[in-house]
Amino acid sequence: MKIKNVSFDTKSRPNVCVAIVATTEAMFNQRWQETRRADIDVIEWRADYYTGDGATPLSWLKAESRPVIYTIRTKEEGGEWPYQKDQYMARYKQAIDSGAVDVIDLEWARDGEAKTILKSYAKEHGVKVITSYHDFNATPDFKAGMKLLQALSEDGGDIVKLAVMPESKQDVLTLLSLTLEVKKVISQPVITMSMGQEGVISRLLGEWSGSVLTFGSVSQASAPGQVTVTDLTHTLKDLHRYF
Numbered sequence: 534m535k536i537k538n539v540s541f542d543t544k545s546r547p548n549v550c551v552a553i554v555a556t557t558e559a560m561f562n563q564r565w566q567e568t569r570r571a572d573i574d575v576i577e578w579r580a581d582y583y584t585g586d587g588a589t590p591l592s593w594l595k596a597e598s599r600p601v602i603y604t605i606r607t608k609e610e611g612g613e614w615p616y617q618k619d620q621y622m623a624r625y626k627q628a629i630d631s632g633a634v635d636v637i638d639l640e641w642a643r644d645g646e647a648k649t650i651l652k653s654y655a656k657e658h659g660v661k662v663i664t665s666y667h668d669f670n671a672t673p674d675f676k677a678g679m680k681l682l683q684a685l686s687e688d689g690g691d692i693v694k695l696a697v698m699p700e701s702k703q704d705v706l707t708l709l710s711l712t713l714e715v716k717k718v719i720s721q722p723v724i725t726m727s728m729g730q731e732g733v734i735s736r737l738l739g740e741w742s743g744s745v746l747t748f749g750s751v752s753q754a755s756a757p758g759q760v761t762v763t764d765l766t767h768t769l770k771d772l773h774r775y776f
């Protein structure tokens with residue numbers, strides 16, 4: 534799958550993405566300029582942090598040559614937004630209508646009707662959908678994890694994403710095994726990560742495990758365990774020579 538000029542396949546180095554985390558217009562602009570100076574492939578706007586109506590950042594993002602992911606992460610899954618169906622739908626529709634957004638991240642566990650409407654609205658407008666699930670407390674065991682990933686896939690998005698918190702190194706191995714195995718049974722590209730310090734290794738091994746995108750930080754991380762973009766790109770390039 535290609536979005537703008539970026540390929541989301543498992544045969545190459547994972548794409549590097551930085552999330553813009555900002556509460557105000559000025560802060561957004563500062564963070565966005567930082568991402569422009571960084572060697573990255575994709576940007577995500579974590580709109581759940583933003584306090585305004587979002588129209589100005591969206592108008593700026595139209596100038597982006599890199600794929601733009603638009604995300605409202607709810608409090609239910611470790612973000613800033615208390616879920617409220619109407620507002621959630623209105624903000625996603627605004628982002629899709631703006632023409633600035635290539636991908637939206639929809640949480641699989643939210644309201645079924647809102648998701649169904651937004652998925653078809655995105656499709657009509659040529660916007661791809663990431664179906665995501667986050668657990669900031671734990672990692673499912675292998676069987677439950679496979680069931681979960683299959684459910685995310687069956688939800689019909691274009692890309693499947695799973696972010697979980699390890700409680701041990703064994704949990705990180707479980708996440709990596711899940712990534713390897715799920716690709717045999719689902720057709721969409723997969724993005725996975727084990728969060729926190731213990732999970733850092735999972736953010737570096739995408740080319741090996743088959744996770745097509747990895748999140749790094751420039752000045753502020755959007756989740757625990759993110760590696761700086763400088764370290765991330767160097768490490769991915771070094772590993773690529775041996776994979």
Ligand SMILES: O=C1C[C@@](O)(C(=O)O)C[C@@H](O)[C@@H]1O
Pocket residue numbers: 552577579604606638665667694696726728748755756757759
């Ligand atoms: O879902 C994800 C992954 C993430 O939580 C991470 O662990 O890097 C960072 C978030 O910004 C993004 O929306």
